[in-house]
Amino acid sequence: MTSQTHPVDHELIEAAAHVARSRCRGDNHTMAAAARARDGRIVTAVNAYHFTGGPCAELVVVGAAAAQGVYELETIVAVGDRERGVVPPCGRCRQVLLDYFPGLRVIVGDGDRVRAVPVADLLPETYVWADHQLDAG
Numbered sequence: 374m375t376s377q378t379h380p381v382d383h384e385l386i387e388a389a390a391h392v393a394r395s396r397c398r399g400d401n402h403t404m405a406a407a408a409r410a411r412d413g414r415i416v417t418a419v420n421a422y423h424f425t426g427g428p429c430a431e432l433v434v435v436g437a438a439a440a441q442g443v444y445e446l447e448t449i450v451a452v453g454d455r456e457r458g459v460v461p462p463c464g465r466c467r468q469v470l471l472d473y474f475p476g477l478r479v480i481v482g483d484g485d486r487v488r489a490v491p492v493a494d495l496l497p498e499t500y501v502w503a504d505h506q507l508d509a510g
């Protein structure tokens with residue numbers, strides 16, 4: 374596997390950290406995510422926790438972006454409340470992000486180990502949904 378890394382979008386991390394500090398409340402909203410659109414815009418969101426499977430902040434940000442007409446995301450990061458810093462995406466989010474945005478970069482790590490990696494690097498030997506549809510080549 375390649376361990377390709379890209380320059381880290383620190384403005385994006387700060388956008389997510391700001392939302393985490395200012396908008397997360399109680400047990401329902403504990404994570405914030407920020408995504409950089411291809412056109413440079415930043416879209417932010419928080420998770421909507423529920424025991425039935427409420428969406429993570431990364432998935433809410435995908436929907437929030439679409440609601441603003443943004444369908445191409447280049448980079449995403451999630452930051453925890455209570456100053457937890459950058460939090461890597463869970464397995465479900467990794468799969469969704471790969472299927473929606475195969476070229477997406479995900480910011481992971483913390484402190485001086487923070488880095489941007491291709492989403493595919495977070496899912497080795499992955500199942501690719503599009504490859505298994507009836508119209509797949």
Ligand SMILES: [Zn+2]
Pocket residue numbers: 429430431462463464465466467
């Ligand atoms: Zn998740």
